Amino acid sequence: MNYPTKKLKSILAFSFMICFAFQSFAASWNVPEDQKTRNSYIKFDASTASQGEAIYNANCLSCHGDPGKGNNLKSLNPIPPELSSVGSQNLTDGELLYILNTGRAVMPSFKNSLSEEKMWHVISYLRGFNKNYVQTLSSFDPSKSKLVKLVANFDKAKNAFLIVAYANEKNGKKALVGSEVSLFVKRRFGNLQIDKTLKTDGSGQAEIVFPNDIPGNKTGELEVIVKLFDLNYGEVQTTSRLAIGVPTNKPGLNEQRAIWNVLEKAPYWILFLYSLGVISFLIFILYILNNLRKFRISGNK
């Protein structure tokens, strides 16, 4: 009897494939160990949870649905998990933060749009759906970020930003080594990252080459944002306005007479043609009505 063996084999193969698929799916976040064990320095309470809820509703709800209600968007692939589920709640705080930071496939990265503090608020909100959750606070002191001095100087010759980061500790300046540095230019709908996120070198420095074709305002001014993240000192950012973009002086699309503009700024030729049409129509109608008037009068005689 060859047949049942064959069938069994195919079932086994199929089950193996399914297991493998699940395995690869679960494992693919690949959260680094040091990230996994990170904890929040903010104590989770009702206030942080309610702040987190507002952020969740604006950024997460459309795909993940209301936690506990199972209305996550199941037509997506992979399906965005229901975040009050055991699977999601079993992740550590650090893993959740990592996922928010990096994103994957349809899950966007919030690294550039939410600060770490806001991400912790979201996690605080989600932990409210887990009765067994006990928070482990991080010993990190957020006020330490105030000690950090972040300097970004634009070097015209090299066309690059030289970024220097150090902390003003009691015992003198301490260069921030291995901190993440990223450079952004503010655009209308968000921040445009320039080059990759770099790590500061042994002297707390990083150099990011700046492209010379970014459109600025009339005088070529751009708003440049430098962000730094250090495991010990937290997040720091500085903003500066520099005339390093391409001067652009285009009149707004809604300033001239155009088809797409409001009625007051309609093109003359449309105003003319439309009025011409309406006026000629009215003249014809008046002519006809006058004929009818004459008609009536002539019948009276």
Place this chain on the structure above:
Amino acid sequence: MSERINSEKITADLLRPIRLNKGFMVWMGVLSISLLVCLFAYFLQLRDGMIVTGLGDYVSWGMYISNFVFFVASSLIGMLISGVLSLLKQKWAAPLARIAEIIALAFAAVAGLVIVMDMGRPDRLLNVFIHGRIQSPILWDVTVITSYMIVSALFLYIPLIPDLKICAQKLTNIPPFARKIYEFLSLNWSDTPVQRELIRKSTRTIAILIIPIALAIHTVTSWLFANTSRAGWDSTIFGPYFVAGAFVAGTAAVIIAMFIFRKVYHLEEYITEFHFDKIGQLLVLVSLLYLYFNVNEYMVPAYKMKRADAFHIHELFVGSHALLFWITQLGGLIIPIILLILKPFRKPIPMLVISTMVLIGSWLKRYIIVIPTMEHPYLPVQNVPLKFSVYTPTLIEILVTIAPMIMVLLIITVLAKVIPIIPIHETIEHQQEIASKKK
């Protein structure tokens, strides 16, 4: 003497339908009850919002807009028969002119309402006029349809003036107030040369004026689609394509009306088989014209197969809309052309059947023009339930779509009840002309 008898017979024959009889009451009752049912559906739509329809973010123009285009199309026939044919001195069409005008006026009057039915917030209708942008084809459409309605009403009214006088004088069984209305509307018609000349001049002016306006209403309606860049609408021939299609729909509507009036009002002597034969030829002519535009409209994008067009055409020819598409093209256009070329089919009963096919095909054609394009936007439809992107009309929507059709029937029925649907004065004049030629 025989002429006199003849004209009296004509007057009597053509005035006979103007009286309230049982058949009329029953028909009006049926129409009114059906209209009430449909208006209840509209009430539900007003109460609960557009969610009761199958419309959504992707297919936001559904049956209502198809219906609107169909209505505007059908109203164009007034221009073709009363305008173009009379200017071309096609005498045979004269007895059909008033039927065509009544149909035109009814469809044009209701077309605006069809748009209101498509509005989620009809209470904001006035904003179209207050904040309308002169750059938008929507405002042009509102303007030209209003103009066409006014011109159609005048075109119906002015040649009717002598007949209104005849109504006031010859109708015996009407209440005094109705007689007064006839009298008032006949504007002291006393058949003087001056008055004849004024009527002739005015009618001729309107016959000319109505041609650009009618072309404008359907061309502008086509621009509502063609002025976008969407696959299936982005076409330079949409204006004439729509106008040709409108002639097909309107001619079919007139044939159906001719048949029914002839039967119900016993007008066999006035609407003869000769008229059916002639208007059958007209239907073939306009259908061939429309077929030509159809070939153009599908051939050109199908040859180039640009990506979005290719997808659209594939859906129409062999995809999810293929059945409807081929029923429409074959049943509503190609088969009618083949049949009507043959003389035996240009008889009243076969023509009633064929015209009904054509008219249904004309409605479906508008559906085919509006909906498949809406289902295929340029940006990919993703991560939404299937029902968001595939349009299925609901029962309420179907009823609300039927409501304006009933209104058109009501308007036609009432108008055909209060005015002679075949011009009396003109028919008598025509007879006299023939008689004087014989002498």
